[in-house]
Amino acid sequence: MLKIKNVTAKNVMRVRNTTQAVGFVTDSLTLVLGHNSDLAADGSRNCTGKTTIIHALRFALYDEALTN
DSSP states (O other): OOOOOEEEESSSGGGTTSOEEEEOOSSSOOOOOOOOOOTTOOSOOTTSSHHHHHHHHHHHHHSSOSOO
């Protein structure tokens, strides 16, 4: 069985040229919630990088993009 301990992404979607990392430290279910801290944000969870994690995992595991 494959256990993913962390994902580090750079130049993926909204991450751009900044390195971002997400750790999966437990053996149970991991819930990913975003917090939009932009000045114009209203506390929403939009555009916070949740889908970027899925795209990075897909590319790392299968060497293909999820979307164009």
